[in-house]
Amino acid sequence: MxxxxxxxxxxxxxxxxxxxxxxxxxxxxxxxxxxxxxxxxxxxxxxxxxxxxxxxxxxxxxxxxxxxxxxxxxxxMGIIIETPGFIPYYSGYKNLKLLAGLNNKIGKEEIKSSMKQVGLDPDLKRHVRKYSLGMRQRLGLAQAIMENPKxxxxxxxxxxxxxxxxxxxxxxxxxxxxxxxxxxxxxxxxxxxxxxxxxxxxxxxxxxxxxxx
Incomplete structure (x- = not known):
């Protein structure tokens, strides 16, 4: 179909x-x-x-x-179009937590799980501005999948x-x-x-x- x-x-x-x-x-x-x-x-x-x-x-x-x-x-629908935009002075987890709050469909466990699935440590305190391009891409994918879209x-x-x-x-x-x-x-x-x-x-x-x- x-x-x-x-x-x-x-x-x-x-x-x-x-x-x-x-x-x-x-x-x-x-x-x-x-x-x-x-x-x-x-x-x-x-x-x-x-x-x-x-x-x-x-x-x-x-x-x-x-x-x-x-x-x-x-x-x-989970989406990555062009370079994912995140708040540079927040950690990866804090960025995703903020975005997850828009829909209130998931909690911290789902956020952490999505980060682990793409090879990121949810407990890493490093600010996103210090992420490599590859880490930003992974964080973008974690954002796209965290609500388990179809x-x-x-x-x-x-x-x-x-x-x-x-x-x-x-x-x-x-x-x-x-x-x-x-x-x-x-x-x-x-x-x-x-x-x-x-x-x-x-x-x-x-x-x-x-x-x-």
Missing amino acids: DIIGVSNVCLTLGKTEILKHINVSFEEGRIHGLIGRNGSGKTMLMKCICGFIKPTSGEITVDGKKVGKDVDFPKD ILILDEPFNGLDKDGVKEMREYLLSYKEQGKTILICSHSAEDISVLCDTVHEMDKGVISEIQG
Whole structure:
């Protein structure tokens, strides 16, 4: 069953066509990949799916709900788009605790568990401003998974990770898929995508095409 559907979506900003008649669907319980160069439109498509940007025309449904009509922002979705933003003078745990307070769905045990799953120590007092890029990426993933969402939307999740970190991240995402979750990954690295994903689509100048599925 398709959990995300994009129907004839166009996006124009100013006089520039960013997305051109996008038609694509993503099946539940699989890992889907989007590849393309910077500026190809892949991040903008993700932002439209998440409800951050309203398409100029067309329709997007997530888990049976029309984005921008039935819901402003899809529920049950964990998101990393671009570099995750955190309060620099808070620890990783304190940042996640603050964010978790917005929905009040989880407590400290779930927050700590999400950090441990991505290889971070929840008891580390170091401020986020002293985190490496790889640690920030891990913290972003911990934020995305801490409420155990059905869908993960991940833009360049391997940025800043060393070889071992990439391997650990791949293993984690595969285990998340085994729980019946749906994952949409955007990357400029064809290798990351081909190793991990069940389906692969390529974005080029606002046009999408299937290259593996």
